Amino acid sequence: MPKVLISDKMDPRAAAIFRERGIEVDEITGKTPEELKAIIGQYDGLAIRSATKVTKEILDAAPNLKVIGRAGIGVDNVDIPAASAKGVIVMNTPFGNSITTAEHAIALMFALARQLPEANAQTQQGLWPKNGFMGVEVTGKTLGLIGAGNIGSIVASRALGLKMKVVAFDPFLTPERAVEMGVEKADLDTLLAKADFITLHTPLTDQTRNILSKENLAKTKKGVRIVNCARGGLVDEAALKEAMDSGHVAGAALDVFVQEPAKASPLFGTPNFICTPHLGASTDEAQVNVALQVAEQLSDYLLDGGITNALNVPSLSAEEAPKLRPYMALAEELGSLVGQLEGDRIQGVSVEVEGHAAELNQKPITAAVLAGLMRVYSDTVNMVNAPFLAKERGLDVREVRHDREGDYQTLVRVTVKTESGDKSVAGTLFGHSSPRLVELFGIKVEADLEGHMLYIVNQDAPGFIGRLGSTLGEAGVNIGTFHLGRRTQGGEAVLLLSVDGAVNDDVLKAICNLTGVKTVKLLRFA
Numbered sequence: 001m002p003k004v005l006i007s008d009k010m011d012p013r014a015a016a017i018f019r020e021r022g023i024e025v026d027e028i029t030g031k032t033p034e035e036l037k038a039i040i041g042q043y044d045g046l047a048i049r050s051a052t053k054v055t056k057e058i059l060d061a062a063p064n065l066k067v068i069g070r071a072g073i074g075v076d077n078v079d080i081p082a083a084s085a086k087g088v089i090v091m092n093t094p095f096g097n098s099i100t101t102a103e104h105a106i107a108l109m110f111a112l113a114r115q116l117p118e119a120n121a122q123t124q125q126g127l128w129p130k131n132g133f134m135g136v137e138v139t140g141k142t143l144g145l146i147g148a149g150n151i152g153s154i155v156a157s158r159a160l161g162l163k164m165k166v167v168a169f170d171p172f173l174t175p176e177r178a179v180e181m182g183v184e185k186a187d188l189d190t191l192l193a194k195a196d197f198i199t200l201h202t203p204l205t206d207q208t209r210n211i212l213s214k215e216n217l218a219k220t221k222k223g224v225r226i227v228n229c230a231r232g233g234l235v236d237e238a239a240l241k242e243a244m245d246s247g248h249v250a251g252a253a254l255d256v257f258v259q260e261p262a263k264a265s266p267l268f269g270t271p272n273f274i275c276t277p278h279l280g281a282s283t284d285e286a287q288v289n290v291a292l293q294v295a296e297q298l299s300d301y302l303l304d305g306g307i308t309n310a311l312n313v314p315s316l317s318a319e320e321a322p323k324l325r326p327y328m329a330l331a332e333e334l335g336s337l338v339g340q341l342e343g344d345r346i347q348g349v350s351v352e353v354e355g356h357a358a359e360l361n362q363k364p365i366t367a368a369v370l371a372g373l374m375r376v377y378s379d380t381v382n383m384v385n386a387p388f389l390a391k392e393r394g395l396d397v398r399e400v401r402h403d404r405e406g407d408y409q410t411l412v413r414v415t416v417k418t419e420s421g422d423k424s425v426a427g428t429l430f431g432h433s434s435p436r437l438v439e440l441f442g443i444k445v446e447a448d449l450e451g452h453m454l455y456i457v458n459q460d461a462p463g464f465i466g467r468l469g470s471t472l473g474e475a476g477v478n479i480g481t482f483h484l485g486r487r488t489q490g491g492e493a494v495l496l497l498s499v500d501g502a503v504n505d506d507v508l509k510a511i512c513n514l515t516g517v518k519t520v521k522l523l524r525f526a
């Protein structure tokens, strides 16, 4: 039974789902990194929000971990490259808290426009400061939206409902989508010059870090009000403090900080500065949404192999997973075969699908080929880390989907590029479920790839099979299955034999010494 750890505060419905689906679950929150390292080794899945930092050190201490689920959007608390290298899938829940976060941005915008927190505080102190708080309307004002993805587009729709004009900067926003959203697509400088309010809705990346830098803040309209409900680090906090002190920026609201928890900041106490402790996603509705989603997604993966909202591996729905599973087994075997036969000589890989296979999601098939191929180098390779390892090795990976009807109802072909030319293996599914090799380097051969196998290339000649049988028999090696193919009569022939157990070097040498033998290799399949 898989075991999951929930290491951040999460709606109790997440744990209930895990239990209902037959997964053992522990809810242990507030652990230090050292404490987490001490316990993480027993878990197959980890469900987190933003407090748990999944570093390389934590991953190194988690040999059984297969999947990390973030109940939320941002995954900057997970070292994704380290997770990928370890073969651990990282998933998030990209939509569950977007409305809530967009509403928080709008709430902060109103709070800035009417100075609500300070007005509230002074009123409750008994000061009745009726003349101290002159606000501004948002109607007719321009909202500058930096980042027009899920949350940004919800903020835009709410702002349009409030009769604001919306100008959006997002390099990935198409003109058609901008029209659909009812916003003006602009470059950053235009947005900075036009906006009365600016809200940020991008992830923190090398491109977005300090997107509101000292220089860019200087390009904003005097009296601008700024809301950051996305990630700390998008706004240069020191530069913001200066711009507020000088009166250039009329107000700023931050839900997120470079350093969290933000227990001290030069911005604290600045007039017209408002902040909340990363509350963007904190509503009952959002927390139920993300908890349910993360628990379902982790359970789907751990129980059925379904992959939803993964950030480091192609998605695979729980419906697709059973259809794809036999293809992935076939693909992995073909990858393993070429990997074992060609190894370091491989410079590129092409994965072709035709027939029924061409109707399926090809990405997992390709990932499985690469997993089989790269396993020659490491036992810990799986579908998640194989594409990254292949890239690291400089392998050029291509995918081809054929509409044509071939000799087989379904076929997966793996062709590797080597210095001595392209080499291709192909396989099909028998009875829709059993992987079978049908072609090996241009020679028709039918074989199930399993256990220990001997691969022999020889010159087709009478008596060879007898001599080979005797050699193996004398060495006490029992032959399980025997598959033979040849290019032409008397030409190059290929033999694939399954043998009951490993074959030692002396036996391999003895086979090598048989007349007509060109190549002998011991192969191992799962």
Ligand SMILES: NC(=O)C1=CN([C@@H]2O[C@H](COP(=O)(O)OP(=O)(O)OC[C@H]3O[C@@H](n4cnc5c(N)ncnc54)[C@H](O)[C@@H]3O)[C@@H](O)[C@H]2O)C=CC1
Binding pocket: 072, 073, 074, 075, 094, 097, 098, 101, 146, 147, 148, 149, 150, 151, 152, 169, 170, 171, 172, 173, 201, 202, 203, 204, 205, 207, 208, 229, 230, 231, 255, 256, 278, 279, 280, 281, 282
């Ligand atoms: N405060 C909170 O509690 C919460 C914060 N967030 C944060 O909000 C942010 C936005 O989330 P979503 O809208 O769901 O993400 P999303 O991925 O749907 O949208 C992000 C948008 O940013 C755009 N973008 C990327 N690089 C850019 C650049 N250099 N300049 C301008 N735009 C750029 C992308 O094209 C995309 O459209 C994320 O950082 C997320 O972590 C999300 C939920 C809660």
Ligand SMILES: O=C(O)CCC(=O)C(=O)O
Binding pocket: 049, 050, 071, 072, 073, 074, 075, 097, 278, 279, 280, 281, 282
């Ligand atoms: O889980 C939370 O409270 C934070 C949510 C968040 O920042 C996100 O989903 O990106």
